[in-house]
Amino acid sequence: MAKRRPKKRGKKRLREIASMKDLSTNATSLVNLKQAMPILSPFLKEFGAEVDKIEDALQGVDGMARQTSEFVSIPDRFNNFFADHGWIMYSMMNFEVAKEAVLKAESGNFKEALDQIIQYYNVETIRFQLKRLNSIKAFRPRMELALKALIDYEEKRYHACVPVVLALTDGLVNELHEDHKGISAGSTQLEAWDSIAAHSQGLGKLVRIIRKGRRKTTTEPISLPYRNGILHGTDLSYDNENVAAKTWALLFAVGEWAVKVERGETTAPEDMPEESFLDILEKAQELENFKQEIESWKPRESISVNHDLFIQGTPEHALNEFLGYWMQKNYGKMTMILPHKVFDTKTAPLKVREHFKSQLLISYEFVSVTDVGLSNTKVSVKLQVEEFGLRLEKSHDFVMICEDDQGNLVSRNATESKWISYTWYV
Numbered sequence: 001m002a003k004r005r006p007k008k009r010g011k012k013r014l015r016e017i018a019s020m021k022d023l024s025t026n027a028t029s030l031v032n033l034k035q036a037m038p039i040l041s042p043f044l045k046e047f048g049a050e051v052d053k054i055e056d057a058l059q060g061v062d063g064m065a066r067q068t069s070e071f072v073s074i075p076d077r078f079n080n081f082f083a084d085h086g087w088i089m090y091s092m093m094n095f096e097v098a099k100e101a102v103l104k105a106e107s108g109n110f111k112e113a114l115d116q117i118i119q120y121y122n123v124e125t126i127r128f129q130l131k132r133l134n135s136i137k138a139f140r141p142r143m144e145l146a147l148k149a150l151i152d153y154e155e156k157r158y159h160a161c162v163p164v165v166l167a168l169t170d171g172l173v174n175e176l177h178e179d180h181k182g183i184s185a186g187s188t189q190l191e192a193w194d195s196i197a198a199h200s201q202g203l204g205k206l207v208r209i210i211r212k213g214r215r216k217t218t219t220e221p222i223s224l225p226y227r228n229g230i231l232h233g234t235d236l237s238y239d240n241e242n243v244a245a246k247t248w249a250l251l252f253a254v255g256e257w258a259v260k261v262e263r264g265e266t267t268a269p270e271d272m273p274e275e276s277f278l279d280i281l282e283k284a285q286e287l288e289n290f291k292q293e294i295e296s297w298k299p300r301e302s303i304s305v306n307h308d309l310f311i312q313g314t315p316e317h318a319l320n321e322f323l324g325y326w327m328q329k330n331y332g333k334m335t336m337i338l339p340h341k342v343f344d345t346k347t348a349p350l351k352v353r354e355h356f357k358s359q360l361l362i363s364y365e366f367v368s369v370t371d372v373g374l375s376n377t378k379v380s381v382k383l384q385v386e387e388f389g390l391r392l393e394k395s396h397d398f399v400m401i402c403e404d405d406q407g408n409l410v411s412r413n414a415t416e417s418k419w420i421s422y423t424w425y426v
Contacts, residue, residue, distance in 0.1 A: 023071065030064070030065070031065050070099075074095065082101070083209075092129050133252070136255060140354070142171065158240055162225065162247050165248060184211050184227055192260035196256070214226050217233075217234045225250060293374055294373075305369060315377040316377070318400065319379050335349055340406065362391065363383075376402075378400070381397075382395055401420055
């Protein structure tokens with residue numbers, strides 16, 4: 001439960017939230033460092049620094065700075081165009097989809113932009129994002145209904161899907177908000193530190209639209225998921241794909257707020273110490289090394305699916321250990337592949353147990369192992385699972401990601417790294 005309501009903020013832009021600000025600051029620091037190198041080089045050489053390597057590492061920072069500037073600007077630009085139409089950015093939304101929609105809107109193709117956003121919310125996208133919501137303890141009892149609503153969405157029974165998803169969203173807010181009130185309450189604020197969705201320019205703006213009073217009965221088609229009009233039976237023509245897709249998007253945006261609440265991250269932590277000049281130099285070198293590894297990386301060929309031949313340190317070896325612990329019902333050890341940034345180490349075993357306690361893994365078989373990128377491998381597995389007395393065969397793709405102990409993406413060749421998966425739930 002949220003302990004206290006975040007302090008009231010002014011109309012800050014999304015690019016000013018902590019993570020976005022850090023990206024911009026780091027990019028600017030590297031550009032400034034590159035510009036200062038002609039002056040700094042003689043001094044750095046005196047201290048034995050490998051100036052040539054530093055200069056090589058800084059070669060691409062101008063392009064990186066431009067990309068960073070575009071990246072941090074997209075959420076604000078997206079919300080400026082689409083929030084009044086029922087769409088806001090949130091962390092799980094595909095960045096390229098949002099970017100393309102913004103560019104279309106800016107070039108005058110606003111209808112095309114809206115159509116593209118609606119098309120993004122296909123059944124596969126919604127199913128994937130629902131799986132991500134499974135990490136929210138308060139949402140798990142609601143998952144069964146959500147999946148039934150997804151079937152209705154797929155079958156275009158929007159009249160059945162929309163009120164269910166709205167009710168699930170309302171219930172999630174009611175359970176986690178300190179006032180135990182849903183979205184319809186005027187006092188309900190869904191804001192959290194360092195969140196794209198849980199921001200005054202995100203959910204703050206969208207919820208004000210959705211909670212509008214709709215007391216007059218109307219049969220005119222609507223394009224926004226007015227909570228009160230739909231659930232109180234006054235907006236009678238809500239059953240269309242546009243409203244249904246926006247209802248799902250609302251749920252996923254609220255899910256971002258819910259994660260922050262459950263992790264106790266609604267308010268800012270204590271200030272971190274500022275980076276030193278040497279820290280910036282080290283980051284520049286690491287960036288160049290990572291870039292060179294990406295450019296020279298090649299996927300492994302003919303990867304064996306025989307788990308007896310798996311090599312320690314590979315993603316398939318880490319997954320094999322995870323599956324072995326599942327068979328033993330060792331929920332504590334199963335946390336080994338959980339993402340650092342999503343789960344608290346103290347509560348992770350309980351979360352894993354809650355998810356897997358009704359599923360007993362009888363056997364498993366590796367089907368394929370495919371290296372997708374320097375830090376990414378997809379492993380397909382067939383599972384024999386006993387669930388509520390029934391033996392089921394399931395196929396599941398585990399997307400394995402290489403991270404350091406701070407949850408940052410690193411090369412699969414990094415010495416201090418581990419393989420995690422955001423698709424650990426089956």
